[in-house]
Amino acid sequence: MDLELLASLRTPEGSAALSAATGVTGVDPLAAASALRARGIPAPLAAAALTQADLRRRAEGKFGAAAAEMFFTRAGLEQATRAVVADRRAARLRAAGVATLADLGCGLGSDALAAARQGIRVYAVDADPLTAALAEANAAAAGLSALVTVECADAASVEVERFDAVFADPARRRAGRGRLMDPQAWSPPWDFIAALPGRVPRTVLKLAPGIDHALLPAGAEGEWVSVDGDLVEAAFWCGPLAEFPRRAVLLPSGGEVHGSGVEAAPVGTVGRFLYDPDPAVVRSHLVAEFAAEIGGRLADPQIAYVYTDESVDTAFARRLEVTDVLPFSLKRLRALLRERHVGRVEIRKRGSALEPEQLRRDLRLRGDGWASVVLTRVAGAPTVVLCR
Numbered sequence: 561m562d563l564e565l566l567a568s569l570r571t572p573e574g575s576a577a578l579s580a581a582t583g584v585t586g587v588d589p590l591a592a593a594s595a596l597r598a599r600g601i602p603a604p605l606a607a608a609a610l611t612q613a614d615l616r617r618r619a620e621g622k623f624g625a626a627a628a629e630m631f632f633t634r635a636g637l638e639q640a641t642r643a644v645v646a647d648r649r650a651a652r653l654r655a656a657g658v659a660t661l662a663d664l665g666c667g668l669g670s671d672a673l674a675a676a677r678q679g680i681r682v683y684a685v686d687a688d689p690l691t692a693a694l695a696e697a698n699a700a701a702a703g704l705s706a707l708v709t710v711e712c713a714d715a716a717s718v719e720v721e722r723f724d725a726v727f728a729d730p731a732r733r734r735a736g737r738g739r740l741m742d743p744q745a746w747s748p749p750w751d752f753i754a755a756l757p758g759r760v761p762r763t764v765l766k767l768a769p770g771i772d773h774a775l776l777p778a779g780a781e782g783e784w785v786s787v788d789g790d791l792v793e794a795a796f797w798c799g800p801l802a803e804f805p806r807r808a809v810l811l812p813s814g815g816e817v818h819g820s821g822v823e824a825a826p827v828g829t830v831g832r833f834l835y836d837p838d839p840a841v842v843r844s845h846l847v848a849e850f851a852a853e854i855g856g857r858l859a860d861p862q863i864a865y866v867y868t869d870e871s872v873d874t875a876f877a878r879r880l881e882v883t884d885v886l887p888f889s890l891k892r893l894r895a896l897l898r899e900r901h902v903g904r905v906e907i908r909k910r911g912s913a914l915e916p917e918q919l920r921r922d923l924r925l926r927g928d929g930w931a932s933v934v935l936t937r938v939a940g941a942p943t944v945v946l947c948r
C-alpha cells in the first residue's frame with residue numbers, strides 16, 4: 561500500500577470496497593479479486609481493499625473488534641502492541657498523572673490510541689510517511705483525532721521536554737535482517753533511547769522481552785509482560801514512574817509479582833508439586849518472590865522450577881503433580897513409561913540440552929496414558945521429573 565491507496569480506502573468508494581472485500585475474505589484470492597472487479601471496483605483499489613480486509617482479520621487477535629475499522633500494513637501489524645497491553649500501560653501513565661505524552665516511533669498507533677482512550681493528549685511521530693498516515697487514520701477511525709496529533713518526523717527532531725512523559729518503542733526488526741539483537745542497530749538507536757530519561761524523567765521504553773537487565777537505567781523499573789502465557793514485551797519505567805525494581809504482569813488477568821529481582825529462592829528437594837512459572841516471572845528474575853508467595857523452593861539454584869509439598873493454587877505458574885523423580889536415562893524413562901502404558905507425553909525442559917521432539921521419537925511410546933516429562937537438573941544432575 562502507498563499513501564495514495566490509503567487515501568482512496570478512506571473515501572466513500574474505498575469504504576464500499578472494504579465492505580465488499582470483508583465479505584469475500586477467506587475465499588480464493590483470484591475469485592475474490594474478480595468478485596470485486598465485477599462490482600466495478602478498480603483493480604488497484606480492489607487489491608488494496610482485499611489486503612486490508614485480510615490484515616483486519618489477522619489483527620483481531622491484537623485489537624479485537626476495533627480491528628474492523630483500523631488500517632494496517634503487514635509490518636505495522638507485526639510490530640504493534642496488543643491493545644490489552646497498551647491499555648494497561650496507558651492506564652498506569654494516567655494514574656501517574658500524565659496528561660501529555662510524546663510517542664516516538666508510534667507505528668500504526670496502538671500505544672498512542674490507548675493513551676488517548678485514557679484522556680491523555682498525545683503527540684505521535686513516525687519516520688515512515690505511510691506508517692504515520694496509518695496512525696492518523698486509526699486515530700480518526702477511533703474518534704480520537706482531537707487527542708492525537710500525528711506527524712511524520714524523526715524522533716530526534718521532537719522537543720520531548722514539552723511533554724509530561726515520553727514513550728518510545730524502537731523498531732527492532734529490519735526487512736531482510738529479521739530481529740536485530742544489537743540495541744544500537746534499533747531505530748531510533750539505543751544511545752538516543754537511553755538518553756531520554758535524562759531529558760524527560762517520566763520515560764517509558766518498550767523493548768524486546770529478551771532485553772539485558774544490565775541496560776535498565778539506574779533506578780528504573782523493569783517490567784515483563786505476558787499475554788495468555790506468552791511473553792510479549794519488556795518495558796522500562798523510568799524516573800518517578802518506577803515503583804519496584806522488577807515487575808511481572810500477567811494479562812489479561814492483570815496479576816502481578818514484584819520485587820528486587822536479585823533475591824535467591826531457598827533450595828531443597830523436589831516436592832510433590834512442581835510449578836513452572838509464567839515466562840514473565842522468569843524473565844523478570846522474580847522466581848524467588850514467586851516461590852516465597854507459594855512457600856516453595858527450587859531443587860537447583862539455577863533452574864526456575866519451584867516445588868511444594870502441599871498443593872497451592874496460583875495464577876503465576878502451571879502446576880503439575882510429581883509422580884517420579886529419576887536421574888536422566890533414556891532406557892529407564894522408556895521402561896517406566898511402558899510400564900505405565902503412557903502413549904502421550906508433554907515434554908517441558910529447563911536446564912537440559914535434550915531436543916524434546918528427538919526424545920519423543922526415542923521413547924517410542926505405546927499405550928493410552930498421558931504424562932508430563934520434565935527434563936531438568938536437580939542439584940546439578942540431569943534429572944527427569946515425571947508428572948501427572
Ligand SMILES: C[S@@+](CC[C@H](N)C(=O)[O-])C[C@H]1O[C@@H](n2cnc3c(N)ncnc32)[C@H](O)[C@@H]1O
Nearest residue numbers: 640641665667668669670687714715731747748
Ligand atoms: C515497533 S514500531 C512501533 C509500534 C507502535 N508502538 C504500535 O504499537 O503500533 C517502531 C516504529 O518506529 C518507527 N521509527 C523507526 N525509527 C524512527 C525514528 N528515528 N524516528 C521516528 N520513528 C521511527 C518505525 O517506522 C516503526 O513504525
